[in-house]
Amino acid sequence: MKEEIVTDASLRQFLLGKVDDDERVRIESLVITNALTKERVCAAEEDLLEDYFEDALSGLDRERFQAQYAYTSHLQRQLEITRDIRNWAIALQKKKGNSSGTQTSSWSSVFTSFRLKPMLVMPIAATVIAIVIVGLWLNQKIELRNRQLAIEKEIARLNASPSNPESIFSLTLRPVTLRSAETQTELVMRPDIQIVELRLLWNLSESYSTYQAVLKRTGDTQSLIVPNLHAEIDGKAILLRLPPQILTVGTYHVELTSIMSDGQSGPTEEFQFSVSQ
Amino acid sequence: MARDLATLPGTFNEILAWLNSDRDVAGQMYVQLRHDLAKIFTWNRCSDPEGLTDEVFDRVSRKVHQLRQTFSGDPRLFFYGVARNLIKEESKKIRAQVSLEHMDLAANESAENHNDPGMMRAECLELCLQKISSDKRELILDYYAKEKQAKIDHRAEIARRFGMSIEVLRVRIYRIRSKLEQCIESCLDARADGD
Numbered sequence: 296m297k298e299e300i301v302t303d304a305s306l307r308q309f310l311l312g313k314v315d316d317d318e319r320v321r322i323e324s325l326v327i328t329n330a331l332t333k334e335r336v337c338a339a340e341e342d343l344l345e346d347y348f349e350d351a352l353s354g355l356d357r358e359r360f361q362a363q364y365a366y367t368s369h370l371q372r373q374l375e376i377t378r379d380i381r382n383w384a385i386a387l388q389k390k391k392g393n394s395s396g397t398q399t400s401s402w403s404s405v406f407t408s409f410r411l412k413p414m415l416v417m418p419i420a421a422t423v424i425a426i427v428i429v430g431l432w433l434n435q436k437i438e439l440r441n442r443q444l445a446i447e448k449e450i451a452r453l454n455a456s457p458s459n460p461e462s463i464f465s466l467t468l469r470p471v472t473l474r475s476a477e478t479q480t481e482l483v484m485r486p487d488i489q490i491v492e493l494r495l496l497w498n499l500s501e502s503y504s505t506y507q508a509v510l511k512r513t514g515d516t517q518s519l520i521v522p523n524l525h526a527e528i529d530g531k532a533i534l535l536r537l538p539p540q541i542l543t544v545g546t547y548h549v550e551l552t553s554i555m556s557d558g559q560s561g562p563t564e565e566f567q568f569s570v571s572q
Numbered sequence: 573m574a575r576d577l578a579t580l581p582g583t584f585n586e587i588l589a590w591l592n593s594d595r596d597v598a599g600q601m602y603v604q605l606r607h608d609l610a611k612i613f614t615w616n617r618c619s620d621p622e623g624l625t626d627e628v629f630d631r632v633s634r635k636v637h638q639l640r641q642t643f644s645g646d647p648r649l650f651f652y653g654v655a656r657n658l659i660k661e662e663s664k665k666i667r668a669q670v671s672l673e674h675m676d677l678a679a680n681e682s683a684e685n686h687n688d689p690g691m692m693r694a695e696c697l698e699l700c701l702q703k704i705s706s707d708k709r710e711l712i713l714d715y716y717a718k719e720k721q722a723k724i725d726h727r728a729e730i731a732r733r734f735g736m737s738i739e740v741l742r743v744r745i746y747r748i749r750s751k752l753e754q755c756i757e758s759c760l761d762a763r764a765d766g767d
Contacts, residue, residue, distance in 0.1 A: 309615075310615070312615075312617075319616075320656065323612050323615075323652065323656075324649060324652060326608055326611070326612065327605070327608050327609075327612075327646075327648045327649065327651070327652045328646050328648055328649060333608065334739075334743045335739070337742075337743050337746040337747075338739050338742035338743050338746065340746070341742050341743075341745060341746045341749075342742070349719060362617070363615065363617065366617055367619065370614070372689075372757070372760070373753060373757070375689075375693060376693060376697075376752075376753050376756050376757065377749065377753060379693050379694065379697055379756075380697065380712070380716075380749055380752055380753070381716050383697060383701075384712055384713045384715070384716035384717065385716055385717070385719065387713060388713060388714075388716070388717040388718075426734070426735045427735065429735050430735030430736070433735065433736060433737065433740070437737055550644075550645075552644075552645050555653075557653060557656050557657055557660070558652065558653050558656040559649075559650065559653030559654075559656070559657075560643070560645045560649050560650060560653065563644045563645060
């Protein structure tokens, strides 16, 4: 479940240098560690470049874009190259459209040629079927990703704002190194639990600006990353709130990493708990 | 390859081993990490992203042996932490140098005009277009076929045709375009050296 919590709008703000340092560090950390975020940033940058070349940015955003992407002669040259590629494609398409009289896509000409080559129909049909299957598979992946994004958004919301204490079921966890002979903490799920709050006891003397938790169920291949967690006022515990529907029967492992103000990772504690019904 | 790590095979191997126990996977992570760090330096308006990326690896290489024993978590975040420190150091330099930067750009512009950079870029573009496969060339051509509002429907149609989401299509275009840009930059640098 390694997914990011970013939107196209927030990525544009990031690319134009409009976010604060904390948000910048959060997104950059995700770019480094999360392939999906990386791709989304690339896609957002592609859109931003296009809007710049089509003069679709506001005056202020245009200035910000130039400040971010054209502040050296080398970067200006890169921009010119990017513009050249676009202009080449646009000019060539216009030329093709003018010479043929009508604009035809490459697929239309492909189909035209197949009418003259019946022996190619079967392989093409097989290819089309394969593409359809891949498309269905991709759609499924996208749906799963969207569901995961919804979960990630919900978790971010739960951990960002204070919640009604009556709706929270709190569970205090001690670090694995300290528990030694104690029995593992168990969470018994009930239908009336609206929010599960894990109080992760922090036994080190130093406290940090934020923390990041990685939650993984034993036996699962994916894990859930929850950044930007904060300690309680006295610094003795870090709160991790989760929607109960993501917790299924099994044993969970939580790795809690402190994040220093310069973005570097600090000490880590590990916790375990089990879920039953 | 980082400029110094290649001369220190032991350190380089240790960095790879720290990134991932599978050497092939570690190699890919290393290349991707370099690319990501250079991007981050660019986003933070640093003057020499590639040089700073080398500096990150230099600094980490001095500690990698100890880090492998003590650091827990994704090692890439440690590299990122070092990069953040370098960004802070650079930002102090940028404030002092910004007026000189504009002067340098004006000087470069007049030199470039003399050599008709537009024509050189066009020639390099033509050369580099020959180096990518025809289907990638067609995809780029088709992707940029329309402008402004018309392009949205057109690109949705392309994505549907290839059975992918518009987002996946955008990323694919980004990658093809990036490869073309790297090729064109190398071509321009080679011509500049030849002059």
